[in-house]
Amino acid sequence: MAEIYDVIVVGSGAAGGMAAHALTARGARVLVLEAGAPNTDRTFEQKATYDLPFQGFGDPTKVPHVFQASEANENQWVSERQVPYSYPAGVPYNWVRVRMTGGRTNYWARMSFRLSDLEFKGKDFDGFGENWPLDHAELAPFYERAETIFQVAGKSEGLSQLPDGKFVERDTNYGPVAQRLVDIAKARGIPNTLTRSALGRGGQASSANLLLPDALKTGRLTLVPNAVAREISVDRQTGRVNGVHFVDRLSGRERHARGRFVVVGAGCLESTRLLLNSNIANSSDALGRYLHDQFYITNTIWAINPDVRDGKIARNTAGGNGYMPRFRNLQKNEKHDFIRGYALQWSLGGSPGLDYFPGYGESQRAAMERHQGAGFTATAMGDVLPRADNRVTINRDVVDDFGIPTLHIACRYTDNEFNMAADAVRVLEELSHEMGFEVLTRRPEMYPPGYSIHEVGTCRMGDDPKTSVLNRWNQSHDIPNLLVVDGSSFVSAGYQNPTMTILALSLRASEHLADLVDKRDL
Amino acid sequence: MQALATVPVATALPQQPVPTGGGRQGGGPRPGGAPQAPGEPLDYAVPDDVGEPVPHFFQAAQLAALTRLGDLLVPAADDEPGAVVARAPEFLDFLLSRSPVERQTLYRTGTDALNAQAARQFGKAFGETSAAEADAIVEPLRNAWSYAPTDPFEAFLRTAYRDLRQATASSRARAVATGNVQTVRWLRPL
Numbered sequence: 001m002a003e004i005y006d007v008i009v010v011g012s013g014a015a016g017g018m019a020a021h022a023l024t025a026r027g028a029r030v031l032v033l034e035a036g037a038p039n040t041d042r043t044f045e046q047k048a049t050y051d052l053p054f055q056g057f058g059d060p061t062k063v064p065h066v067f068q069a070s071e072a073n074e075n076q077w078v079s080e081r082q083v084p085y086s087y088p089a090g091v092p093y094n095w096v097r098v099r100m101t102g103g104r105t106n107y108w109a110r111m112s113f114r115l116s117d118l119e120f121k122g123k124d125f126d127g128f129g130e131n132w133p134l135d136h137a138e139l140a141p142f143y144e145r146a147e148t149i150f151q152v153a154g155k156s157e158g159l160s161q162l163p164d165g166k167f168v169e170r171d172t173n174y175g176p177v178a179q180r181l182v183d184i185a186k187a188r189g190i191p192n193t194l195t196r197s198a199l200g201r202g203g204q205a206s207s208a209n210l211l212l213p214d215a216l217k218t219g220r221l222t223l224v225p226n227a228v229a230r231e232i233s234v235d236r237q238t239g240r241v242n243g244v245h246f247v248d249r250l251s252g253r254e255r256h257a258r259g260r261f262v263v264v265g266a267g268c269l270e271s272t273r274l275l276l277n278s279n280i281a282n283s284s285d286a287l288g289r290y291l292h293d294q295f296y297i298t299n300t301i302w303a304i305n306p307d308v309r310d311g312k313i314a315r316n317t318a319g320g321n322g323y324m325p326r327f328r329n330l331q332k333n334e335k336h337d338f339i340r341g342y343a344l345q346w347s348l349g350g351s352p353g354l355d356y357f358p359g360y361g362e363s364q365r366a367a368m369e370r371h372q373g374a375g376f377t378a379t380a381m382g383d384v385l386p387r388a389d390n391r392v393t394i395n396r397d398v399v400d401d402f403g404i405p406t407l408h409i410a411c412r413y414t415d416n417e418f419n420m421a422a423d424a425v426r427v428l429e430e431l432s433h434e435m436g437f438e439v440l441t442r443r444p445e446m447y448p449p450g451y452s453i454h455e456v457g458t459c460r461m462g463d464d465p466k467t468s469v470l471n472r473w474n475q476s477h478d479i480p481n482l483l484v485v486d487g488s489s490f491v492s493a494g495y496q497n498p499t500m501t502i503l504a505l506s507l508r509a510s511e512h513l514a515d516l517v518d519k520r521d522l
Numbered sequence: 523m524q525a526l527a528t529v530p531v532a533t534a535l536p537q538q539p540v541p542t543g544g545g546r547q548g549g550g551p552r553p554g555g556a557p558q559a560p561g562e563p564l565d566y567a568v569p570d571d572v573g574e575p576v577p578h579f580f581q582a583a584q585l586a587a588l589t590r591l592g593d594l595l596v597p598a599a600d601d602e603p604g605a606v607v608a609r610a611p612e613f614l615d616f617l618l619s620r621s622p623v624e625r626q627t628l629y630r631t632g633t634d635a636l637n638a639q640a641a642r643q644f645g646k647a648f649g650e651t652s653a654a655e656a657d658a659i660v661e662p663l664r665n666a667w668s669y670a671p672t673d674p675f676e677a678f679l680r681t682a683y684r685d686l687r688q689a690t691a692s693s694r695a696r697a698v699a700t701g702n703v704q705t706v707r708w709l710r711p712l
């Protein structure tokens with residue numbers, strides 16, 4: 001008879017990895033079920049592009065919604081043929097998934113930010129949505145420990161809208177052009193800082209090298225790859241969860257593992273799908289709703305520094321990059337046609353590609369070459385409002401390769417996001433003009449929702465069991481021995497990348513759970 | 523289990539094929555012993571060298587238009603093959619045969635529009651147009667860049683131009699002619 005574990009954790013990414021780390025450190029016996037392969041199974045081969053079946057374009061049927069994919073890396077994403085999903089006609093959603101031990105932390109860009117009380121207490125500020133059931137001060141100690149494990153590098157700035165963390169301190173070293181941009185922005189009330197980024201260890205900052213190894217060293221973690229959780233089982237007598245049905249990814253065989261607690265950390269939408277398929281934890285009807293993320297617009301602008309183009313200044317003095325954290329609606333009385341705000345990650349010294357120049361042939365090529373290194377561009381990353389109608393449901397008519405019913409994702413952006421994007425373009429144009437740059441292209445159009453890979457909110461926490469799925473400790477209001485510890489628990493996303501907040505929440509929830517395990521509570 | 527373990531293996535195992543289960547119990551030859559060592563390496567040719575690509579997606583007139591477009595936008599230069607020698611239009615025919623319907627429609631209507639415009643303006647197929655005539659038809663490429671052109675013909679031209687460039691740059695013909703092989707670090711299936 002297989003062991004009854006103290007805790008079964010579903011997923012081994014940021015959320016599940018941190019849960020395993022925290023729980024085993026506190027003495028719990030933990031089983032991690034991970035749908036993907038061991039991450040050591042990642043092997044690469046140097047190939048001529050023309051030898052790839054699609055000559056580098058990629059198989060158009062495998063991951064058509066993963067704009068980040070190429071044929072070189074298309075096997076790293078979850079195939080949409082294997083695990084399909086649907087959306088209403090004409091309203092695409094880009095669901096970007098990785099199944100592998102360590103999850104998406106094997107591939108993330110490591111931008112590491114905290115949320116501020118503008119997000120945690122957003123409703124107090126502008127009346128929209130709900131407040132989180134916790135605030136920055138309460139989460140700060142957990143942020144600090146996550147930042148220490150992930151070795152977050154950054155510059156302390158004392159900005160209220162982007163709390164400082166426990167950083168490997170870095171200093172800015174702007175070149176002359178970048179400094180001028182920073183000064184011009186500052187005069188308009190737009191702050192600048194360096195992007196904050198997880199250094200990790202040995203060039204890697206993933207759950208697989210920073211969280212799981214320590215958990216395994218305790219001798220209390222059992223880590224099972226290729227185990228696709230299908231359904232959480234419930235004890236009919238007590239109403240509590242008592243285990244997880246899972247399917248072997250390679251053979252298709254099903255098993256059932258037993259545990260006293262179940263912690264779900266399969267990534268926002270997979271966690272939600274698992275709960276919906278298990279028919280549990282939804283007395284609030286909030287499960288699956290409030291799907292949101294950040295809208296991302298890469299190359300919101302391309303502007304040209306004529307001094308570089310005409311050779312008046314050297315290319316190598318014209319570069320630089322930085323991050324402008326949210327600067328809109330920091331005061332209650334600001335008048336904009338949107339609430340909340342966005343960040344701009346900018347770079348100077350880049351080269352706009354051929355497509356940005358009109359025409360074709362020699363003249364176009366020559367225009368591109370003249371502008372090498374003269375570009376100014378930015379990515380706008382905007383706050384998306386959590387709305388009840390943006391939701392996922394189960395599509396029972398379509399099952400995946402493992403026989404599991406699939407998700408239907410209905411999510412659209414609204415005027416608040418569109419107006420915000422237009423504002424971002426306007427601000428970048430104004431900054432460009434003041435810099436003496438020539439605006440080459442502007443782009444207010446965003447990618448489909450999901451593109452930022454920061455989906456959150458479908459299993460949100462709150463103090464009121466009627467309007468939220470989880471309590472302030474990430475426990476289900478309905479079933480106290482069930483926790484969900486990933487981004488699905490967010491109440492609002494803010495404009496910041498979510499992973500540090502996921503890590504901090506998972507750590508906090510897991511230590512609270514460890515107290516319950518210790519006390520044999522429940 | 524205990525008893526079996528003490529019996530010498532040779533007598534414990536019957537000298538006949540053990541059923542493998544799963545219904546695969548038929549007779550027939552079975553693989554014997556260790557796999558054969560690979561022999562002397564052989565010289566292999568590749569399909570590109572021995573056969574012409576066979577289009578499945580475009581109609582002949584559409585492919586002819588795309589080929590003319592490739593010649594116009596991605597011409598040969600010095601000893602660098604252009605789109606036509608690189609067989610980029612034929613590659614795109616293959617790619618499109620597997621692509622989502624929106625993409626297919628963009629290309630079908632786009633190549634039809636090339637022919638329709640050439641017929642209207644010059645009384646011939648786009649494939650027969652001179653450089654000056656073809657240049658007049660691809661005029662929308664001179665518009666300022668936009669993320670999502672509202673005119674479907676402009677959207678087609680921009681997409682086709684990008685695809686033709688990429689398919690040419692990544693072609694085997696280009697690599698062979700220039701000695702410059704584009705490579706990628708390819709992740710094996712997991």
Ligand SMILES: Cc1cc2nc3c(=O)[nH]c(=O)nc-3n(C[C@H](O)[C@H](O)[C@H](O)COP(=O)(O)OP(=O)(O)OC[C@H]3O[C@@H](n4cnc5c(N)ncnc54)[C@H](O)[C@@H]3O)c2cc1C
Pocket residue numbers: 010011012013014015016017033034035036068096098099100101102103104105107108109110111112113227228229230265266267268270271274453454486487497498499500502
């Ligand atoms: C290219 C890229 C760049 C990114 N850049 C950033 C960035 O700069 N900053 C930032 O903050 N975030 C970034 N992210 C997002 C970040 O990776 C995620 O926020 C984070 O990994 C989420 O952690 P998670 O544990 O919730 O989900 P994941 O990391 O996705 O882990 C979930 C795990 O659960 C497993 N799983 C799923 N379903 C099941 C099931 N049914 N049974 C068992 N296991 C299951 C999956 O296989 C996976 O391993 C990026 C992501 C990508 C892909």
